[in-house]
Amino acid sequence: MAQLLNLRNAVPFSVISFFFVYFFSSGLQLELSSDVPGVLVKGSGFPDFGNYRNIGTVSAEQLSLDDSDRRAIFVGDIHGMKSSLDDLLRQISYNGDKDTLIHLGDIIAKGPHEGSLSVLSFMSTHNITGVRGNHDQMVIEWRAWLNWVQEMEAGAGSRWLLDLEEKWKQGNVSGELDGDSDTDDWVKEQMRDGRKDHKWWSRVPKGWKLFSDHYQVARDMSKSDYNYLRSLPLVLHLPSKHAFLAHGGLLPYDPMHSISSKRQPLAHLPKLPSAFNGSSIATSRNAQELAILNDIKQNNDPWVVLNIRNVRNDNTVSRWVVVTHSLTHYRTRIGFEPSAQVKGDTLPCYPSTVVYGHTASRGLDIHRWTVGLDTGCVYGRRLTALILDSDTAQSRRESVSLGAIGARAYNSREEREGYDDDDDDDDEEGSDSVKPNGEIIPFSDQGQARLASVECHKPK
DSSP, X not given: OXXXXXXXXXXXXXXOOBOOOSOOOSOXXXXXXXXXXXXXXXXXXXXXXXXXXXXXXXXXXXHOTTSTTXXXXXXXXXXXXXXXXXXXXXXXXXXXXXXXXXXXXXXXXXXXXXXXXXXXXXXXXXXXXXXXXXXXXXXXXXXXXXXHHHTGGGGHHHXXXXXXXXXXXHHHHHTSOOSHHHHHHHHXXXXXXXXXXXXXXXXXXXXXXXXXXXXXXXXXSOHHHHHHHHHOOSEEEEGGGTEEEESSOOOSSOTTSOTTOTTSGGGSOOOOOTTOOSOOHHHHHHHHHHHHHHHOGGGGOHHHHHHOXXXXXXXXXXXXXXXXXXXXXXXXXXXXXXXXXXXXTOOOOXXXXXXXXXXXXXXXXXOSSEEEOOOOGGGTXXXXXXXXXXXXXXXXXXXXXXXXXXHXXXXXXXXXXXXXXXXXXXXXXXXXXXXXXXXXXXXXXXXXXXXXXXXXXXXX
């Protein structure tokens, strides 16, 4: 138990094993965070720009992995790198009629503007499954804000924006504006000088950056692309694979309480459906896997699911990455079996797998029950996919350990503390030398998956 208590300081919490209790009988009760620009606070006077969708499910029938011709393909952060996505899909012989393609969020922004629009159009047109990333979320919020302002006062808001955009474009043509810092300074100057437009400037949420790449993608994307982004959930559940997909990650327990606290969802038997007869392992596992989202308040916060990279020493969630050389692979021993009687804290449990993106500074990050696929394509590294097919997804044909790939990707980095990926993932060291094509890794408790990647060319 002491070993588990110290685990928070040993590994990043966005990549922890998941073992769940309690029945998910109602929707998530989302609360908006207040400490990060781009996520509005209740009672702020603004409408809801977030348009959150809580959780989606991909059924066994949708995956159809019992068909020898079908595969499930999970792709890490694309960030508008359309040519790299095309290269990856060609390399793995992607067939849109048979394969289920699922992205892990951050499909747009930070990369080339036209690339972002092209990636978004591809995903929208083909109705590709995926989850929201934090950059996708900022684009959603900007588009909702643009719609809100443009409809104000019989088009007066739209005219204000058009006039402002025209001034901004002229500044770009004249060479007055060169890059984001110049634009930020220009916007601040316009705010100071535009006293007569104060009522409009007051409607720009604090911390939001006009004419940023998120703003421009939001402005230029089609209505159908916007609707596609809004349709993306924060989390995808794959019950047949006992797996979750989330852009930033999820927490396995509430770090504000001791791991042995009775308040933890793993400390008691779940509330199972009334029709449950005590013999269905599948039913009880499903109860565990979904309950973690309802019982742990941090997992009910959209900002956490979109942004988590670590847990601080004060037990709060952070975007900052603390990378250590310690590779700790473990299984929590607190849980339940369908027919078990509660006897202290010795109830066994069932594992689940989490696949996530968001953390390019870690590179390819493979642990026994978690897989991080953000390999920094937008920084000129690689774009990586995790592939489940009928051979690797149905049964483990041979014993597969963690293998060299995880250690290679992890240990190729110098130890870093306090590295902020969003300030940015510009760290060019790391996993670009790791080419995991064809590597086999364990997936779920009895399955396998293989990895594929392509080299990316950093946009100028």
